[in-house]
Amino acid sequence: MNALGRHILVEFYDCSPELMNDVVHIENSMVAAAETAGATVINSTFHHFSPYGVSGVVVIQESHLAIHTWPEYGYAAVDLFTCGDSVDPWVSYSYLKEAFEAGHGSSMELRRGQLNLLKRTDFNLEQLRDVSAKPQEEPGTITRDVWFTERDENIALSLKHTGDQLYKKDSPYQRVEVYETLAYGNMLTLDGMVMCTQKDEYVYHEMITHVPMMSHSKAKRALVIGGGDGGTVRELLRYEQLEEVTLVEIDELVIEACKLHLPETAVSFDNPRLNLLVEDGIKYINECEDGRYDLIIVDSADPVGPGEGLFTAEFYSQVYRCLTPDGVMITQSESPRFNSAVFVEIYDTYKKIFGQDKVHCYLAAIPTYPTGTWSFSYSSKGSSNPLQFDREAAARFSKAQGLKYYNEEIHAAAFALPNFVKELLASGSQEAIEAYSAEPTNEQ
Ligand code: SAM
Numbered sequence: 001m002n003a004l005g006r007h008i009l010v011e012f013y014d015c016s017p018e019l020m021n022d023v024v025h026i027e028n029s030m031v032a033a034a035e036t037a038g039a040t041v042i043n044s045t046f047h048h049f050s051p052y053g054v055s056g057v058v059v060i061q062e063s064h065l066a067i068h069t070w071p072e073y074g075y076a077a078v079d080l081f082t083c084g085d086s087v088d089p090w091v092s093y094s095y096l097k098e099a100f101e102a103g104h105g106s107s108m109e110l111r112r113g114q115l116n117l118l119k120r121t122d123f124n125l126e127q128l129r130d131v132s133a134k135p136q137e138e139p140g141t142i143t144r145d146v147w148f149t150e151r152d153e154n155i156a157l158s159l160k161h162t163g164d165q166l167y168k169k170d171s172p173y174q175r176v177e178v179y180e181t182l183a184y185g186n187m188l189t190l191d192g193m194v195m196c197t198q199k200d201e202y203v204y205h206e207m208i209t210h211v212p213m214m215s216h217s218k219a220k221r222a223l224v225i226g227g228g229d230g231g232t233v234r235e236l237l238r239y240e241q242l243e244e245v246t247l248v249e250i251d252e253l254v255i256e257a258c259k260l261h262l263p264e265t266a267v268s269f270d271n272p273r274l275n276l277l278v279e280d281g282i283k284y285i286n287e288c289e290d291g292r293y294d295l296i297i298v299d300s301a302d303p304v305g306p307g308e309g310l311f312t313a314e315f316y317s318q319v320y321r322c323l324t325p326d327g328v329m330i331t332q333s334e335s336p337r338f339n340s341a342v343f344v345e346i347y348d349t350y351k352k353i354f355g356q357d358k359v360h361c362y363l364a365a366i367p368t369y370p371t372g373t374w375s376f377s378y379s380s381k382g383s384s385n386p387l388q389f390d391r392e393a394a395a396r397f398s399k400a401q402g403l404k405y406y407n408e409e410i411h412a413a414a415f416a417l418p419n420f421v422k423e424l425l426a427s428g429s430q431e432a433i434e435a436y437s438a439e440p441t442n443e444q
Helices: 023-036 089-099 201-215 231-236 252-261 281-287 305-311 313-322 340-354 391-400 408-413 419-426 430-436
Strands: 003-013 041-048 054-060 063-070 075-083 104-114 143-151 156-170 175-181 185-190 193-197 221-226 244-249 274-278 293-299 323-332 359-365 373-380
Touching: 003 089, 023 041, 023 054, 023 063, 023 089, 023 143, 023 156, 041 156, 075 089, 089 104, 143 185, 156 185, 156 252, 175 252, 185 252, 193 201, 201 231, 201 293, 201 323, 201 359, 201 373, 201 391, 201 408, 221 231, 221 281, 221 305, 231 244, 231 293, 244 252, 244 281, 252 274, 281 305, 281 313, 293 313, 305 313, 305 340, 313 323, 313 340, 323 340, 340 359, 340 373, 340 419, 340 430, 359 419, 391 408, 419 430
Parallel strands: 041 143, 221 244, 221 293, 244 274, 293 323
Antiparallel strands: 003 075, 003 104, 041 054, 054 063, 063 075, 143 156, 156 175, 175 185, 185 193, 323 373, 359 373
16 A cells, blocks of 8 residues: 555435434444454544534554534544555445445545655654553453533533443333443433432432431321332332332333342332332322322422423422321422522422421432532421431431431431522522522523
């Protein structure tokens, strides 16, 4: 070959937008395209942009293959660059055209580093030789560097995963996916938003359950709306005193995905004491009798998609109606740091329904949630106060149950709010919201 390398610039058109947004499929196809052409793959790095688009590169012994996709155009720009004669990049071209179901492709081959234009410099090559110790790698293994990213307007969270997607199905309500992350184990996402991971789910599930159960210790009937991962009912079913534990989850695929890939969280789905209903929680609460529940936990996702209706005054008024006179409503109430405007709006709504001094906010540190600072609300229909709880009983219970986050000190401390949160809750002023919100506020 009279050149150092062959560089094929490729444009694939009319590809399926789904495939152009499928980081796992794209990464696997690019690696396979290299191997099919006889290349030796060294590593691959792929990034899934939110809301859509994928970028990535496969480094091969013979140089690299790279791609960037625009799902909204069904388009992919691909670079196939090989050195030497051992690899035919056109084999990769044909492989990818098929793998991406491209309607058509256009390509141009450039010979890079035309030898007749190059002058070899005769300095001692030994100086260049990289003699640093290399980590022993299994023959044939490639280090894959595949990242899942949940990106919001101004902030993003990326988690490296194995590249293999354990679960991916579209339900009538949302896309349900499970990734095998390296740092947090298996991770459930809904419509690209992190719901829970094996390594930190206990924080959320212990705090949304044990704070109310320890403060409202005579509770007999509990209802969970949402919570299809099973973590909240797992914690509730630790309480023998509960005569009824009902879970109303709208999406059976969430339950299926967690039974398969987050078994520790889904462990109680077959518990005979659990009344598991797959239906819309809004319909359930609208049809529920007055004063039926001592505790209603709204374990919803974010106020988008099927969960949007779970953040409305109508819904909370129905919850209020279905609580016993001394009943308590607990919700995951988003993050004061992440989206302060939503946070303030939610609390204003609770206070209008339960009363100004009947609504309490408590915090927990959840690493895989946007900003890591998450909040829960404790709204009492009667006189129940979350800080009036039996500390010794809480300490005994936490120890006896081997809890990993909740204990009597955390219970009390969680209600000790930083000044910026107090300010958001007290004034809810636009000024405060703009001062503290990571996400753009309504006004910005
Ligand atoms: N911990 C998570 C969080 O804060 O992001 C939420 C966990 S849980 C997986 C949320 C569940 O609420 C999802 O499984 C979703 O399907 C369910 N959900 C959303 N809207 C619902 C509705 N209207 N009725 C019942 N369940 C609903």
